[in-house]
Amino acid sequence: MTDVIKLLPDAVANQIAAGEVVQRPASVVKELMENAIDAGAAHVRLLVKDAGRTLIQVIDDGKGMSETDARLSIERHATSKISSAADLFAIKSMGFRGEALASIAAIAHMEIKTRRSDQELGTQICAEGSLVKSQKPVQTPKGTSVSVKNLFYNIPARRNFLKSRQIEMRHIVEEFNRVALANPQVKMELHDDNSSRYQLPKGVMKQRIISLLGKNMEQKLVPVKVETALADIYGFTGKPEFAKKTRGEQYFFVNNRFFKHPYFHHAVENAYSQLLPEKSFPSYFLFFQIDPARIDINIHPTKTEVNFVDGQGIYAVLRSAVRKALGSHNLTPSLDFDTEQSFSSQASSAHRPVRSPEVKMTPGYNPFEQQDAGRMRSSPPHSPVAGRKNVDWQALYNSPSPGEPQSQPIDNTLITKENENEKAYFLQLHGEYIAS
Ligand code: ADP
Numbered sequence: 001m002t003d004v005i006k007l008l009p010d011a012v013a014n015q016i017a018a019g020e021v022v023q024r025p026a027s028v029v030k031e032l033m034e035n036a037i038d039a040g041a042a043h044v045r046l047l048v049k050d051a052g053r054t055l056i057q058v059i060d061d062g063k064g065m066s067e068t069d070a071r072l073s074i075e076r077h078a079t080s081k082i083s084s085a086a087d088l089f090a091i092k093s094m095g096f097r098g099e100a101l102a103s104i105a106a107i108a109h110m111e112i113k114t115r116r117s118d119q120e121l122g123t124q125i126c127a128e129g130s131l132v133k134s135q136k137p138v139q140t141p142k143g144t145s146v147s148v149k150n151l152f153y154n155i156p157a158r159r160n161f162l163k164s165r166q167i168e169m170r171h172i173v174e175e176f177n178r179v180a181l182a183n184p185q186v187k188m189e190l191h192d193d194n195s196s197r198y199q200l201p202k203g204v205m206k207q208r209i210i211s212l213l214g215k216n217m218e219q220k221l222v223p224v225k226v227e228t229a230l231a232d233i234y235g236f237t238g239k240p241e242f243a244k245k246t247r248g249e250q251y252f253f254v255n256n257r258f259f260k261h262p263y264f265h266h267a268v269e270n271a272y273s274q275l276l277p278e279k280s281f282p283s284y285f286l287f288f289q290i291d292p293a294r295i296d297i298n299i300h301p302t303k304t305e306v307n308f309v310d311g312q313g314i315y316a317v318l319r320s321a322v323r324k325a326l327g328s329h330n331l332t333p334s335l336d337f338d339t340e341q342s343f344s345s346q347a348s349s350a351h352r353p354v355r356s357p358e359v360k361m362t363p364g365y366n367p368f369e370q371q372d373a374g375r376m377r378s379s380p381p382h383s384p385v386a387g388r389k390n391v392d393w394q395a396l397y398n399s400p401s402p403g404e405p406q407s408q409p410i411d412n413t414l415i416t417k418e419n420e421n422e423k424a425y426f427l428q429l430h431g432e433y434i435a436s
């Protein structure tokens with residue numbers, strides 16, 4: 001019998017890879033915008049026609065590509081962002097797999113126009129189904145413009161599977177939002193069928209949230225900030241009274257990359273426990289800065305799944321940071337938990353009682369230190385609020401919320417950055433201790 005295994009032609013291999021990378025027009029938006037960010041753009045424009053079926057174009061003023069680089073950019077596993085396996089543990093860029101442009105070029109008509117600032121003439125490449133149809137010199141502004149037309153033209157099943165214009169556009173806007181929120185220092189625009197949907201000036205994080213989601217966001221958010229050896233977490237979380245009836249406006253970013261994380265989401269929800277009416281969802285915009293060697297983003301081609309080496313410790317840091325933010329918010333006159341009516345009257349239908357969070361510092365006390373579960377549940381000896389409600393620590397961190405996975409047991413190695421050899425400070429909130 002003859003041998004039967006053969007290497008697939010590039011065009012076929014690219015089409016297979018595209019199946020994972022490009023699920024819908026919004027995936028193209030994500031990949032092209034991230035490339036623009038990686039190219040150091042100060043201004044990124046996204047143009048969309050027919051919710052991406054007819055055209056998706058991203059124009060940036062970043063560093064551009066040489067003639068040869070432009071030609072190589074649509075080859076699979078061609079990237080300027082990493083060159084060795086070791087680099088995988090120190091990734092600072094959005095891309096690194098070198099497969100987005102190759103995948104998109106396999107299933108669409110693509111035109112790239114690009115020029116580096118040290119070149120007078122740029123280059124234009126037209127490709128279709130992984131084949132380069134033409135490449136020629138062209139006059140073009142510094143930076144790169146990538147146009148993707150007739151997406152899935154050669155995969156009718158995928159094209160027919162696309163949802164309504166409205167739904168596909170919603171996905172596109174969501175991807176745009178994620179990149180926009182992660183990069184407030186970059187001016188960004190979204191034009192949809194020749195009308196301008198977003199014009200976002202460059203600014204800081206809060207300004208970006210407001211220009212994307214509306215002026216009224218300003219009064220709805222409280223700042224979150226914590227710096228520890230495991231992670232720095234910054235951002236904003238929504239005041240409980242503005243929690244929404246639907247999910248959305250829930251954003252985690254790690255090293256400026258949007259990611260989804262049910263376990264950390266649970267930590268945030270847990271921080272809100274007893275502050276939210278039932279079936280309502282807090283908004284949050286939380287940015288984690290973590291040593292790239294302590295995370296793995298190479299789990300899935302779309303890179304929205306991230307593994308954290310210190311997941312359990314970060315869970316605790318996150319939960320306490322959000323809780324602390326909500327506690328300090330309580331000190332401001334805009335929301336007075338002591339007069340429960342102010343919250344419950346705004347909290348509409350679900351009349352769950354809300355207890356006043358009492359924030360007291362207990363420096364040096366570490367409830368995790370005590371091995372004996374019985375002692376852990378009793379009030380600590382130096383607690384200024386001894387005699388308050390007893391707390392089961394493991395239950396506190398492990399109690400699941402509806403629809404969320406059971407959280408993992410918590411690690412007892414919380415260490416603050418400033419004082420790594422000493423115990424963390426603990427806050428008391430609702431008679432429960434949280435690390436600070
Ligand atoms: P990756 O981003 O993972 O490297 P891509 O397929 O998205 O893979 O892009 C391949 C390469 O093409 C990039 O590494 C980069 O060198 C170049 N490139 C893509 N888009 C741009 C852009 N907008 N500006 C400059 N270079 C780009």
Ligand code: MG
Pocket residue numbers: 031034035094095096100101
């Ligand atoms: Mg890329």
